[in-house]
Amino acid sequence: xxxxxxxxxxxxxxxxxxxxxxxxxxxxxxxxxxxxxxxxxxxxxxxxxxxxxxxxxxxxxxxxxxxxxxxxxxxxxxxxxxxxxxxxxxxxxxxxxxxxxxxxxxxxxxxxxxxxxxxxxxxxxxxxxxxxxxxxxxxxxxxxxxxxxxxxxxxxxxxxxxxxxxxxxxxxxxxxxxxxxxxxxxxxxxxxxxxxxxxxxxxxxxxxxxxxxxxxx
Numbered sequence: 507x508x509x510x511x512x513x514x515x516x517x518x519x520x521x522x523x524x525x526x527x528x529x530x531x532x533x534x535x536x537x538x539x540x541x542x543x544x545x546x547x548x549x550x551x552x553x554x555x556x557x558x559x560x561x562x563x564x565x566x567x568x569x570x571x572x573x574x575x576x577x578x579x580x581x582x583x584x585x586x587x588x589x590x591x592x593x594x595x596x597x598x599x600x601x602x603x604x605x606x607x608x609x610x611x612x613x614x615x616x617x618x619x620x621x622x623x624x625x626x627x628x629x630x631x632x633x634x635x636x637x638x639x640x641x642x643x644x645x646x647x648x649x650x651x652x653x654x655x656x657x658x659x660x661x662x663x664x665x666x667x668x669x670x671x672x673x674x675x676x677x678x679x680x681x682x683x684x685x686x687x688x689x690x691x692x693x694x695x696x697x698x699x700x701x702x703x704x705x706x707x708x709x710x711x712x713x714x715x716x717x718x719x720x721x722x723x
Contacts, residue, residue: 533557544583545590549576607674614679615667621686622663628693629656634720636713637697640704647696655693659685 536555541548552563564576571579632641643649663686666678704717 542580544580545586547579547583549580549583551576604674607676611674611676611679614676614683618663618667618679618683618686621683621690622660622667624690625655625660625686625693628690628697629660631693631697631720636716637700637704637720640700640707642696642699642703647692652696655689 534555534557536553538551538553540551543549548565548567550563550565552565554561554563562573564571564573566576566579641649641652643652663682666682701717701720705714708714708717
């Protein structure tokens, strides 16, 4: 009787252990996932570790490849990305250089425009035909130079200023600025010298009044 009871207890205990072991199951799982998009291609590396067993998967645009091909493909894509970035940087530098060149040219054009205006204002004083006989020229300012100012120099200056020449080239602007710089002052001096000489040489009261009107204008 005692033996049968002990046997029954042992069977009951064993069945209890079996019941407990079915209630708890443990599976250790570790996942590493990395996705990169380079130059339009998608690279995925996945590593699964389940109960100590590691599985690795490499894919390029969804297609499985081996590790070596994966590395070669991703290195090539990285090179293409670096090439693209370098081209972009170079394009930005070139664009910035062009912007600076255009800005410099615009500054020179503004200066040329001001010089043209000053020369035209100074030249306008000679429009009165009554000054013609009294114009005084010398080696520093010849008649040929004076007559070419409006017919040639200012015409060319306006062509450079308003023409469709290279917007970044400042050489023509610099050359013309050098020619016009100080010309208005020389014209003012010529005008004053002409008027002073006319006053000294003129004995006609009416003409003297006319000269006074010209100077006062």
